[in-house]
Amino acid sequence: MADKQTKISTREQTQLAREKAERMNRPVDLSVTKEYATDDYLLQIKDLKLHFLTTRGPVQAVDGVNFDLYPNKAVVVVGESGCGKTSLAKAVLRLLPRNTGEYSGQVILRGVDTMALSDEEYRKDIRWVKMSMVPQAAMNSLNPVIRVGEQVAEPMIVHYGAKKSEAMEQAAKMFQNVGVPVDFLTRYPFELSGGMRQRVAIAMALVTGPDLVILDEPTSALDVLTQANIFNLLKRIKRNLETSFILITHDISTSSELADIVAVMYAGQIVEVSESHRFFSVPRHPYSKKLMASVPRLRAKEEPDFILGRPPSLINPPTGCRFKDRCPDRFEKCDVEPPIFRFGEDWVKCWLYEGQGETDE
């Protein structure tokens, strides 16, 4: 049962996407910050679970994830590899593999619970229309035998029923926006450098003018200067198109280029959500502290440290707090699963903050 809000006519949608593309080249003033009322959530994720079935039992890749996102903000999900970051992205976009076990919870986009939609409605109205994704190693996710222009134009044809000429026009506009020369439209992916291919993948995610773009490790395979270029581009997109981002990364240093909110993920759960200024100065959760200490810094003297031990298996995660075996501040209470302790918009899932933050009960 699709809500009225999600049903807009094809023509209106094409017009909307076009307007967004035109807005892109306006000058940007990064110093202006926009404030939003608290009930204006773009996306709310409530108790999202995604388990995969294996012969050894269900892998609890995403196990009860909660967070909220305002429009025009970027949330960065950081964590070690294997903690379920990419699965979270897939759960939000409902890109499920065949061995999916439990898939439950709520993904509320602009007040509409997308989990209630059927697969067909979801594909038509949500995926790549309201939410899109730049997959991991996006530069290698392009189809090698189709010209990049056609690949970027395709979502317009599929979702909005645009004519091919119209869609190509839109793709050309998108290419300008992401800084790819327009004559690259007729090239094949192998003729482009890594940075250019990444830009094409971003153009593909933006071409329909979605409200939310999920970026999965957008720069991890790129050089430093290209990385900086891509982040400049993402900042410009965020300001001009008022697009929100979920940025999934293990690189805390570069994530600070885009982050408004930082969500720390560990063993399938989010253990801390903090506003970025707060997180980068004084993180709350012991795991966040350890993560921050493991970052080599260019402009500071402290030597980086590493985290002892390994993340737990997601098939048999430890009971209670999942970080307890590696935690320097462990005490008796950690054997019981900690609730969420709230500090305004921020929250942390750790018994150390009992009595300091508010709980939900």
Add this chain to the structure above:
Amino acid sequence: MSDQVTLKDKNTQAPEDPSEYVVDLQGLEVFFELRKFGFQHAGYVRAVDGVDLRLKRGETIAIVGESGCGKSSLMRTILRLNNPTGGKVFFDGKDITHLSANELKDIRRRIGYVQQDPYGAMPPFMDVRGILEEPLKINGVTDKAEREQRIHAVLEKVKMTPVEDYLTKFPHQLSGGQQQRIVIARAMILNPILLVADEPVSMLDASVRVEILKLLRSLQDEFNLAVIYISHDLATVRYFSEHIYVMYAGQIIEKADGDDLINETAHPYTHALLAATSDPDPKNVDEFQDVPPGEPPSLVNPPAGCRFHPRCRYMIPGLCDVERPPEFNLGNSHLVACWLFKDNHV
């Protein structure tokens, strides 16, 4: 870092003797020929173009640059996996520029090589024991008990304990960090005097990276190794090496001690690299990063003069685009190949 200080002292006391150097590259050139239709000559890819590099025992140098700047070609030439087209390569005082494959066997035994992708570097059908035994078998350790004993010793060195747990494991059963430890163990098992590490941590998680780098450093101290560390990440390089060489389009454009490079950066390209390397700082959100326009040049037809001049905002017309800048000495073994320093070098 106290060990860094002792290493530096060692360097200053060492006399200038050519056999002192583990690696000595003199004007090294590596060109790859391009062919049209498979046989017609169509120019060269100038992957490494005139590189001088010297490395003593117990010293670590890092080579930093973007992909395609020739740092891997340079490294492969030291291992003699590429043939140099010009210049000379000395290894441990011996000219190895034109050695035959047979003669190289003896040289390669003394060089350890740590690859970028640990999983891709190991045969997936061999267990840890097999992977570590192979180099010993090839290099004539015939006694099975001795092989076993050396495998145990090296696994303990890379802190894969208890050893018995890992000997029968296959690469896919290990985590990324453990795989990289096995690759390091394999590189160390023949007691090399030089270790070449090509982006050893770029495929690993941030929390494991530091652990592997610390392991490499402790091995270096223990065996007095010379290490060439190739990377594109200035932030980790800084903790790991005394000297940093910055490479751009096949040439080394700046050489300096780690802290000098970061605090007294000279070359405009190094400035750009440093500016683009972020620290976790919430203020980053509010400003655009300063990136020089354009992309690194093609190595088939590199720009004349300084290769960075088309992207450089301080370009001096009539000089930078005509003549290749020599290395100007800024003191304290800080060398820079940039015309901006033509009047104020030491």
